[in-house]
Amino acid sequence: MPPKLLTGNAAAAWGARLAAVDYVPAFPITPQTEIIEILGAWLDSGEMPGRMVTLESEHSMITAAGAAAATGVRVFSATSSQGLLYAMEMLYTVAGWRAPFVLVNVSRGLSAPITLEADHNDVLAARDSGFLQLHCADCQEVLDSVLLAYRLAEDPLIRLPVLVNLDGFYLSFTREPVSLPEAEAVRGFLPPFDPRDIRFAANAPASQAVAVLGGGPYSYFRYEAHLAALNGVAVYERVAAEFNTLFGRQRDAVECYKTIDAEIVFYMIGSFSTKAREAVDRLRDAGQKVGLVRPRLLRPFPAGHVLTAVAGKQGIIVIDQNLSIGLGGILYTELLASLYDKPGAPPVVTSFIGGLGGRDISPQEFYHMLTITRQAIASGSVPPPRLLYTAGELREIRKLQAIAQVEREETAPGQGPIRDSNTAQETPRE
Amino acid sequence: MSEQRINRMKDLPSTHLLGTGTPMCSGCGGLEALHQIYDVLGEKTVFVNAAGCMTLLSVYPFTPFRGSWLYTAMASAPAGAQGVRDALDILLQQGRLRPEEDLDVVVLTGDGSANGMGLSATSAAMDRNLDFLYICYDNEGYGNTGQQSSSATPHAAITSTSGGSCGYPGYKKDLFSIWAAHGPAYVATVIGSEPLDLARKIEKARDLQGSRMIIALAPCPTGWGYDPKDSVEIGRLAVKTGIWPLKEYIDGQVVHTRIPHERAHVEDYLRLQGRFAHLFTPQADPAIVADIQARVDSYWDKVV
């Protein structure tokens, strides 16, 4: 079948359809809505078997998703941003149930201030929840990742829910050619869900998600989930290799682009990594030996793969499209922790915050980050983390602030509505 | 639909299904009601529970239930029920579950969850006409966390967040009417001290389809401040004084199943409980007691 032009959202919906999901608990939020609308249309027309139910909140949506998976059906759901955080209590809960299902998150910056465009603070807020995480850079990868995610979630060595992340607007609403694998071939890769003994049925009474008394059993079950998640690295490798054989697309846990002879590598996740790829090509044209390391699998954290990818390099440039307020970039701190004391770990790791709320990262900025990192390597002194922000952007925000200030003064209580400049001069204030 | 089979006390189930030795307090009126309810519903059930006292019924690796159990969270047990019901239906439809393996989905929450953070999930479940049974055991406060006021707390009751000389300033929320306003298949109030009335209603609810909603007043020695041996007596007085009307909503009609024509004075009920002691000692507060009585009277004036 020739590739179809699909948005990232449509690719996610196709992933669910090809995975032959039984059940879709839903709740709308921009920029995810298109996913549930497409699935709703297919389910209504009968093009896709299964059932969708619209809950009254994401908290309930994830509860229903986990409960259905715990009863033994294949479940798909999708959300974004505020919705993911609204469901946060249940993300931890259903992961603790060891309920295997796939949740697509369409990244969007978190309120406040409220915005619609992408960054990764939403999905990274779930990084400790027990959901595994796959991060996509293009629309084809969205579809592929949904299929891979089911294999991960349902693997007997894992049995945990999986989040597949795509960036709002940049992927959700961008049409790209996507090849749709044949349903038959997908069935070969992803057979129907076998819930084994985790289900509800009258002839096999079960108590799930019961309380424990004390830290002993609690620690045991939490750590067991952690160990199951860690199994995800090896399982992912096996499953991705199988996927490659069947569908001819290589989906490594950590994507390495022109890294073999690179002296310095960019390190980032998500769709903005395609900008880094582009920058790598241009910088290579200019004689710079650079590359890109992009974790696709972020939970479990593929520490070994990352180390192999960066070992022996002179420096790493970490670009975080997120901000842990009061600490800095999340990828940066996690990467440093994973590299500490490891033989071959690059001596210089620089940290940049970029792309918050969908802010672009320009080719000049990739060049600039490289320059700063080269200087750090030469001087042996690593600069503090910084925000990618141009003088022009600062000028723009200053203008907005000036307007806000004028508006506030002009509409202050007792000042009447809008005054002309003469009256303003007659009533000077301190 | 099966005929109503429980007509007299001697028709009540004689085998008791719920195991003993749970960590509930002695004299727990909620557990008393649950025992009776479980005897009627039986083990082909999955209980979907919200955070509260009853969460401690199933503590690894023990459970008093012969059937199934899923603990969710405080706000979303009805959504958990939705997921389980839908999944069971899907499995039945696909032939992956035999009809005799099907389960009734039963939500079990306290009043805090039902009246507060769980209300939106409950409302939406009824909007979707979810086929489930909801049992709210109403101990009139956040019992598990030490009996703070919930919106089911009655006027003037002392709780751990409304002390002082007046107790809880608000009035108990009318959850029965809020639920009934959704037009579900069935809504009923019950109490463990009236086992026949309770069993008849649970039997009726069991045999209906759609959302079937039960509120059980749950006398709570620990939270209400009385001797555990008085639980049954307090339950009877709640009905005799008219404070806890036993009623059901079905086919758009509210019917009272027990009308206390000669109502006892509310004082008989209030006096037995530590949470109302401030109304009588060191100085009586006749105005508050009269207010409570007047509200009960005005309720029944409209009924009869």
Ligand SMILES: Cc1ncc(C[n+]2csc(CCOP(=O)(O)OP(=O)(O)O)c2C)c(N)n1
């Ligand atoms: C989101 C959330 N907030 C608070 C709690 C703490 N909590 C556990 S049980 C409970 C009280 C529940 O009250 P109710 O529903 O009346 O049940 P009861 O404890 O009286 O049995 C509270 C507040 C919780 N588990 N989850």
Ligand code: SF4
């Ligand atoms: S606090 Fe009250 S409701 Fe909770 S277990 Fe004890 S008696 Fe029962």
Ligand SMILES: [Mg+2]
């Ligand atoms: Mg309560």
